[in-house]
Amino acid sequence: MIMFGLWVPLTVGAAALQTLRTAQQKRLTGIIGQNGAHFARYVYGAPLAALLVAGLALGGIGLPAPDATFVLYGLMGGIAQIIATGCLIHAYTLRNFAVATTFSKTETIQAALLSLAVMGEGLSAGGWLAVAIGFAGLIVLTTSGNRGARIPLSRAWREPATAYGLASGLFFALSGIGIRAAALSLPSGSELVRASVTLAAITAMQTALMGMVLLLRDRRALAGAFGHARGPAAGVGLMSVTGSLGWFLAMTLEPVAHVRALAQIEIVFTLAMTVFVFRERPSGRDYLGAGLIVASVVILICGDTAIG
Template identity: 45%
Template sequence: MSLWILVTLAAAAMQTVRFMLQKQLKGAGLSTGGATFARFIFAAPLAALVASLALAVSGEAFPPLTARFWTFALVGGVGQIVATLATVALFSLRNFAVGIAFTKTETVQVAAFSALILGEAVSLWGWSAIGVGFAGVLLLSRASEGGLRFDPKATALGLLAGGFFGISAIGYRGATLELMPLGFFLRAVLTLACVTASQTVMMAVWLRLRQPGEAGRVVRTWRKTALVGLTGMLGSLGWFTAFSLQNAALVRAVGQVEIVFTLVASALVFRERLHLREAAGIALVVTSLLMIVLALG
């Protein structure tokens, strides 16, 4: 099995753990912004340390960081912040498994972004997969109490999260390519260090302006929040490494195995019951993702 596939599977598993921890932080009294900030403030120094060690071991000099690199990195970083905020907010509306399933429209959106931004064409088979995935989203967007009424807030948050996760994937892929000809791991960890540092600054400023005191609450509860940062850094390192080895659309398509991990977490950790309609929606989304894997393969 290819290295990038193994790394992607590990990243998907770690991301599931991180979302589980963030959901618990939201339930413990931190705001959506605070739970999101915890993801970055503790990850940034860890990423910087790993990057420094990787440079020292490799003997490589610190590469020039061009304007094009920073454009990709910052677009990816902002996209991830918005997507994470939307995902954490979504947890308050729907159960854990369905909340994550909404964000899986990301793969469909990455395929579209790849065609528009990176010039990667999507085949007819791939667009058929998009249709199957959209049908799944329609099922998932039904209001939780049943009937034909849609839940517009949950739908909007899920699509927003998926779209901005897609934008972040394209940005990170572009940033790692800008550091060529460094080895794939160095490109991944250096990009991660730059991105997490900028995300920490942006989130700190945003919380200062919008939710004074929330950043302090995150730091004071470091015994709980630091673990979010650690798992977030490890998951992101996996994604960035995969992006440095393979195109973003294919990485994200394979990474949709995360939904399987999520279903296990939903049942075993949060004791949440999945309704038949929601299970059918998730099944359609997963089917569309498998179709995309075949199309890209």
């Protein structure tokens, strides 16, 4: 049975930071473009992650030595996260903030299936019920149009934003699997040490990979990230690395399917930002969808969701 452990506040905190970071990234896209806003989360986050690991080492804490397995899973998680974030940013250019985020949250179902297939970590009947209720909430939010009008689900699936949003969810799920597998492959270290080393290694890989791609294909994005928009870009990086540490540590402590299911609470944060920051009034269907997601989170934490 799942206990209310450290992974719960870590996941909720990471979800809140991700909401703030994504909103800032969306604004940054209008200043330096999609690629620049995307690159900012890695290039400004990687040095902070490296400083964290250096601080642990200077504090006398032994660091585990990564092996080939760690590098393989780290690359898988890092590249999948790059693709997922790119798809999500592109979805924002096609639909609004809440809808794009909603589509990406289908990762909860996809993470559960991938976690079961790749790592043998499944959910019991209670766990699957919680994920199903959360997914129903996502569907309600997805089909909610302006002023509460209902959008046919068949039409929603055909929109480009849907494809990018669902692809984002798939690659976020793959990223979670890779990150957890990389952290668990380390030969020693506490959960904090494993999460910190994994975060530093993966963000360094992501910075190098995406930096090389932009150097060849989009130097204007590089110039923007280091130029006039470096202040907001650095803010994106700070929120990203702090939130990522929470995700990495949570996924080191708990199976990916559970962490990603609880992460659906990000939709509630998104609605709150819509009301208090953007001053928009959600419809009744929006509140219904959010309520279903909250219910799924409560069932997940308090119900009998033992690993199957």
